[in-house]
Amino acid sequence: MADILRLRLVTPERLLLDEEVDEVTAPGTVGEFGVFPGHATFLSSLQPGRLSYKQSGQTRSLAVSDGFAEVVDNLMTVLCTEAAYANEIDAAQAQEAVREAEAALGNLSPTDAGFEDAQNTLRLAQVRLDVASNG
Amino acid sequence: MATLKEIRKRVSSVQNIQQITKAMKMVSAARLRRAQEAALAARPYAEKLEAVLQNLAAQGEELAHPFLTERAENNTTLIVMTSDRGLCGGFNSSLIREAEAFMRQRAEQKVSLILVGRRAYDHFKRRDVTIAEEHINLYGRLSADLAHDIGRRVGEQFLSGETDSFYVLYAKFRSALVQVPTLDKILPIASTPQTEDQSALDYLYEPAPQTLLASLLERYIDMLIYRAMLESVASEHGARMTAMDNATNNAVEMIDRLTLDMNRARQAGITRELLEIVATGESLKG
Numbered sequence: 001m002a003d004i005l006r007l008r009l010v011t012p013e014r015l016l017l018d019e020e021v022d023e024v025t026a027p028g029t030v031g032e033f034g035v036f037p038g039h040a041t042f043l044s045s046l047q048p049g050r051l052s053y054k055q056s057g058q059t060r061s062l063a064v065s066d067g068f069a070e071v072v073d074n075l076m077t078v079l080c081t082e083a084a085y086a087n088e089i090d091a092a093q094a095q096e097a098v099r100e101a102e103a104a105l106g107n108l109s110p111t112d113a114g115f116e117d118a119q120n121t122l123r124l125a126q127v128r129l130d131v132a133s134n135g
Numbered sequence: 136m137a138t139l140k141e142i143r144k145r146v147s148s149v150q151n152i153q154q155i156t157k158a159m160k161m162v163s164a165a166r167l168r169r170a171q172e173a174a175l176a177a178r179p180y181a182e183k184l185e186a187v188l189q190n191l192a193a194q195g196e197e198l199a200h201p202f203l204t205e206r207a208e209n210n211t212t213l214i215v216m217t218s219d220r221g222l223c224g225g226f227n228s229s230l231i232r233e234a235e236a237f238m239r240q241r242a243e244q245k246v247s248l249i250l251v252g253r254r255a256y257d258h259f260k261r262r263d264v265t266i267a268e269e270h271i272n273l274y275g276r277l278s279a280d281l282a283h284d285i286g287r288r289v290g291e292q293f294l295s296g297e298t299d300s301f302y303v304l305y306a307k308f309r310s311a312l313v314q315v316p317t318l319d320k321i322l323p324i325a326s327t328p329q330t331e332d333q334s335a336l337d338y339l340y341e342p343a344p345q346t347l348l349a350s351l352l353e354r355y356i357d358m359l360i361y362r363a364m365l366e367s368v369a370s371e372h373g374a375r376m377t378a379m380d381n382a383t384n385n386a387v388e389m390i391d392r393l394t395l396d397m398n399r400a401r402q403a404g405i406t407r408e409l410l411e412i413v414a415t416g417e418s419l420k421g
Contacts, residue, residue: 010180012279012361013173030342043187044341045350068351070187077183079354081279113291 005037007053009062009078016062016083023054024076026069035069035076042071046080048124050131061086063131065124082124089132097125139404142397146390153386159222160379167311167372174308174365181358188351191344200345201294202324202352210245212267212289212298213237214360216305216367217252219274223371224378226306226314227254233316234304238264247298249285251277251364277368282361290353293322305363306370312377314370321359324352 007024009017024035027049035042045068052061067080101122108115137145215234217227234255238246247265250256256269268288270281292298301322306314340347 008179008183010183012177012180012282012358014176015179028341033341040339041337042339042341043191043347045347066350068184068187068347068354070183070190077187079180079183079187081283081354081357117287 170369223375226374286357
C-alpha cells in the first residue's frame with residue numbers, strides 16, 4: 001500500500017494545488033472528515049469551511065467554498081468554486097464581506113429562493129475571515 | 136480633382152486611424168492570450184467534474200433527477216453571449232443572426248432570452264422578444280460567479296416548470312481567424328456517457344448519492360455556462376484582432392493610394408504654374 005496521499009485542489013479559475021501530503025481535513029456537508037493515505041474510495045460534498053493539510057509536519061489551511069471531494073487510489077481531488085490561502089485574503093475585506101453577507105441574509109426569509117446561497121456566502125465569508133486572521 | 140491640401144488632410148486622418156487600429160489589434164492580441172490561458176486553467180476542473188459525474192452515473196443505481204429528464208419543450212430559454220464593444224467584425228451580427236434563426240424555428244414555442252453583452256441587448260431590446268435577464272457592460276469580466284448566478288436561476292426555473300429547456304449560444308473559439316457560432320443544449324442534460332470499467336469503483340458516499348447527484352448537476356450546469364463564457368471572450372478578442380488587422384492593412388493601402396494622388400496633384404500644380412509662366416512670357420514678347 002502506497003503511503004503517499006496526493007491532494008489536488010481545482011477551481012474553475014485555476015489548478016490551485018497538486019502536491020503530496022500526509023493528511024487532509026476537509027469540511028464535508030455532513031461533518032468534517034479526515035483523509036489519510038489508504039483511504040477508501042469516497043465521494044463527498046463540501047460546505048464552505050477550512051480545508052487543512054499536513055505536509056512534512058507543517059499544517060497549512062485554505063478557506064474553501066462549497067464543492068466536492070473525491071478520494072480514489074490515494075488521490076484526493078477537491079473541486080470547489082473558490083479557494084484561498086490566508087496570505088491571499090485581505091482581513092479587512094473579509095470583515096466587510098461578512099457584514100455584507102449578514103445584511104443580505106437578514107433580508108431573506110428561510111423560504112426565499114436565494115436563502116441557501118446567501119447562507120453559503122455568509123459561511124464562506126466567515127471562514128475566509130477566520131483563515132485570514134488565524135492562519 | 137481634390138486639392139493638395141484636402142488630400143494631405145485625408146492622409147493624416149487615415150494615419151491616425153491606422154495608429155488606433157494597430158493599437159487595438161495589439162491590445163486584443165494580449166487579451167486573447169489571457170483569455171486562452173483562462174480557458175486552459177478551467178479545463179482540469181471541467182474534466183474532473185465530468186469524470187465524477189460519470190463515475191456516479193456508472194454506479195448502476197437508479198439515479199433519476201429532473202435535470203436529466205426530457206420533456207416537451209413549450210418554454211425555452213436561450214442565453215446569447217455577445218460582446219459589449221463593437222469593432223470586432225461579424226462576431227456579434229453572426230451570433231444575433233443565429234439567435235433569430237433559433238427563434239424562427241421555434242415560432243410556436245415561447246422563447247425567453249438571457250442576454251450577455253450590450254450588443255445583443257441593444258439589438259433585441261427594441262424587438263418583440265421576451266428578455267428575461269440582461270448582463271451588460273461587463274467588458275469581458277465574465278466570472279464563475281456570474282455563471283453560477285445564471286445557472287442557479289435557470290435551474291430553479293427548470294425545476295419549477297417555467298422553462299422546459301435551456302440552450303446557450305456562443306462563439307466557439309477555433310482560432311483568431313475562425314469563431315463558430317455554436318448552440319449547446321444545457322438542460323435537460325443529455326445523459327453522460329457510461330463507461331463500463333469505472334463501475335468497478337465502489338464509492339462510499341456522503342451524503343446519499345441522490346443528494347450528491349443533485350448538487351453535482353448544479354455545478355455541472357454552472358461549469359457549462361462558464362465554459363461558454365470563456366470561449367466567447369476568447370472568440371471576441373480573436374475576432375477583434377482579425378478585424379483590426381484588416382483595418383490596419385486597409386489603412387496602409389489607402390495611405391499608399393492617397394500619397395499617389397497627392398504626388399499627382401502636386402505635379403499637376405507644378406505643370407500648371409510652368410505653363411502659366413511660359414504663357415505670360417510669350418504674351419509679353421508679343
